[in-house]
Amino acid sequence: MNIDSIHTGIVIDHITAGRSMRLYELLGLGSLHDVSVAIIQNAVSRKMGRKDIIKIDADIPVNFDVIGYVDPSATVNIIRDGQLVEKREIGMPETLRNVIRCKNPRCITSTEQELDHVFKLTDRRHEVYRCIYCETKAN
Amino acid sequence: MKSVIDILDLSVEELDALIATAEDIIANPAKYAEKCHGKKLATLFFEPSTRTRMSFEAAMYELGGNVLSMTDAASSSASKGESVADTAKVISCYADIIAMRHPKEGAALVAANNATIPVINAGDGGHCHPTQTLADLLTIWREKKRFSGLTVGLCGDLKFGRTVHSLINALSRYEDMHFVLISPTELKLPSYVKEESLKAKGIPYRQTTSLEEAMPELDVLYMTRVQKERFFNEEDYLRLKDSYILDPAKMNLGREDLIVMHPLPRVNEISVAVDKDPRACYFKQVLNGKYMRMALILKLLEEAAS
Numbered sequence: 145m146n147i148d149s150i151h152t153g154i155v156i157d158h159i160t161a162g163r164s165m166r167l168y169e170l171l172g173l174g175s176l177h178d179v180s181v182a183i184i185q186n187a188v189s190r191k192m193g194r195k196d197i198i199k200i201d202a203d204i205p206v207n208f209d210v211i212g213y214v215d216p217s218a219t220v221n222i223i224r225d226g227q228l229v230e231k232r233e234i235g236m237p238e239t240l241r242n243v244i245r246c247k248n249p250r251c252i253t254s255t256e257q258e259l260d261h262v263f264k265l266t267d268r269r270h271e272v273y274r275c276i277y278c279e280t281k282a283n
Numbered sequence: 284m285k286s287v288i289d290i291l292d293l294s295v296e297e298l299d300a301l302i303a304t305a306e307d308i309i310a311n312p313a314k315y316a317e318k319c320h321g322k323k324l325a326t327l328f329f330e331p332s333t334r335t336r337m338s339f340e341a342a343m344y345e346l347g348g349n350v351l352s353m354t355d356a357a358s359s360s361a362s363k364g365e366s367v368a369d370t371a372k373v374i375s376c377y378a379d380i381i382a383m384r385h386p387k388e389g390a391a392l393v394a395a396n397n398a399t400i401p402v403i404n405a406g407d408g409g410h411c412h413p414t415q416t417l418a419d420l421l422t423i424w425r426e427k428k429r430f431s432g433l434t435v436g437l438c439g440d441l442k443f444g445r446t447v448h449s450l451i452n453a454l455s456r457y458e459d460m461h462f463v464l465i466s467p468t469e470l471k472l473p474s475y476v477k478e479e480s481l482k483a484k485g486i487p488y489r490q491t492t493s494l495e496e497a498m499p500e501l502d503v504l505y506m507t508r509v510q511k512e513r514f515f516n517e518e519d520y521l522r523l524k525d526s527y528i529l530d531p532a533k534m535n536l537g538r539e540d541l542i543v544m545h546p547l548p549r550v551n552e553i554s555v556a557v558d559k560d561p562r563a564c565y566f567k568q569v570l571n572g573k574y575m576r577m578a579l580i581l582k583l584l585e586e587a588a589s
Contacts, residue, residue: 250408252387256366259393267479277389278410281475 154206155221156198161186164196167214170243171206179204209237213244213273238265240273244282251278285586286395286402287579290413290453297582298453301417302424304578305571312345318581319348325378326352327370327394328405329385334547335405335414338569339382342576351378371398380584382576383407401583403576409445415546416449417579418572422564423454423503425571426542430457436497438465439507439527439552441472446546447507448476455480462488463497467523470509494527498536504529506545506565508552530554537562544568 159167164183168174173181180201189195200206203224211218212234222230240263246253253259253275263273263282273282287293293301308315324343326336331354340350351374365373367385371394374381381398383391384405391404391411406412420430427433435454437447441464451472454460462481464472471490481488491497498504509527511520529543534557537543545553545565557563 248388250386250388252367252385252389252393252407255387256368256393258366258368275389277392278408279388 149226150199150201150223151226152201152203152224154200154203155223156200156206156211157195157219157221158189158192159196159198159218160192160215161194161196163215164198167198167211167218170210170214173198173200176200176202176204207243208232208234209240210243212237213240216271236265236268236271239263240282244273246275246278246280247283248275248278248280251275251280253277284395284399284401285583286391286398286404287413287583288391288395288402288404288407289411290416290449292413295456298417298420301575301578301582302421304581305421305574306425308574308577315346315577315581317347319343319346319584322346322348322380322584323378324348324350324580325374325381326350326354326405327374327381327383327385328352328354329383329390331355332384332406334569335384336382338414338573339403339405339576339580342573342580345573346577346580348379348580367393368397370394371402375399379587380580401587403579403583409443411449412445413449414572414576414579415446416453417575418568419446419450419505419544419546420453421571421575422544422568423542425567426564427502430454431459433459433502434461434463434500435503435505436463436465436494436501437472437505437507438494438497438529439509440470441466441507442470444507447472447505448480450505451476451480455484455486460486462486463501464488464490465492465494465497465527466490467492467509467519467527469515469519492526494529495533495536498533498541499538501537501541504537504541504543506543506549506552508550528552528554529557531556531560534560534562 182199184197186194216236218234220232241260245261253261262276264276266272266274326339328336343350367390375398380401382403382405383394386408388408388410391407395402404411441447541562542564543562
């Protein structure tokens with residue numbers, strides 16, 4: 145399958161197969177009505193067997209914390225004028241601010257709407273994030 | 284600005300210092316009678332809790348300070364829709380320190396993030412209640428004179444009991460602790476507490492459903508209430524409820540130097556006949572709570588002034 149290479153934009157590569165749609169949603173890529181976005185699922189990879197890739201055909205600001213949260217093994221390639229200008233390994237962010245919402249109905253964030261939803265990485269090995277207010281595990 | 288939201292906000296060294304201060308308060312109350320002269324504690328209780336509020340207020344009065352009290356959220360600005368953040372900013376203009384209880388988990392952290400004075404969490408829903416844990420720690424210290432080499436039995440509702448989780452977190456920072464988790468299967472300690480507080484630190488523990496079987500090995504027995512509403516059906520509740528009632532017959536199985544604790548209020552999980560047993564420490568625990576709140580108020584006010 146061929147997808148055109150992009151001239152200026154962002155390629156999120158080495159996404160664990162199956163995680164690209166979650167990343168697409170959390171990055172809000174569905175709301176970019178004037179930007180071409182390609183999601184490639186289950187692409188063959190020498191390193192990973194199968195992987196997902198997202199190509200964004202514009203140099204838009206991307207929240208790297210979201211990428212690190214959904215898939216810390218993903219890499220980000222920034223392309224300008226057809227050239228790879230930056231390749232970033234992401235890793236897991238220590239803090240997530242307004243990336244995901246706390247679903248605990250007893251949490252103070254459920255009633256005080258102006259509060260930021262903040263999660264901290266509490267267990268790197270098991271990729272566990274907990275709400276800083278009520279310590280409920282993110283899922 | 285130092286606030287105390289979770290017991291883990293206090294290091295082991297800080298806990299040791301608080302215990303030393305509480306011991307000194309008990310030995311020399313007159314020395315502390317004017318320590319907080321001219322200072323005001325605001326007790327913001329968004330849900331009723333007469334005893335915790337009174338403990339904080341008694342603590343402040345015994346330090347020579349004054350108290351501003353909000354005891355009913357319905358008559359406060361919260362009922363008009365004021366946020367916790369705004370309440371904390373406003374009360375910071377009137378008082379020197381806040382003790383706050385709120386039904387929502389994390390409310391005390393929101394207050395601490397917005398106040399310009401120290402905030403003590405006096406209970407945020409089912410989440411944390413650090414000053415109860417301070418009372419528990421002082422009781423163990425005064426009765427056992429050590430925090431190492433102890434076998435601590437936790438009995439009853441280990442699933443929802445916030446005091447149990449806090450106490451495990453606090454004690455698991457000391458050396459050579461052993462835990463015996465005594466509960467019905469339905470109310471076992473949540474796996475994340477076992478994983479993060481016990482297994483990750485290599486702390487030995489075992490689980491049992493029998494209080495009788497565990498009694499002989501315990502140095503400390505921490506009782507909590509098994510509530511009917513926690514069970515899926517009444518049959519299970521009726522089958523199990525008496526197993527977790529501590530009575531003189533079960534006390535006979537315990538060691539001579541056992542201590543029995545309970546965060547109170549008790550309903551029927553410790554029979555009144557046990558109160559006469561010198562090993563029953565739950566009313567001492569209440570008094571110890573006041574001394575530890577005095578020590579904590581003093582520490583936070585001193586740090587805020589420096």
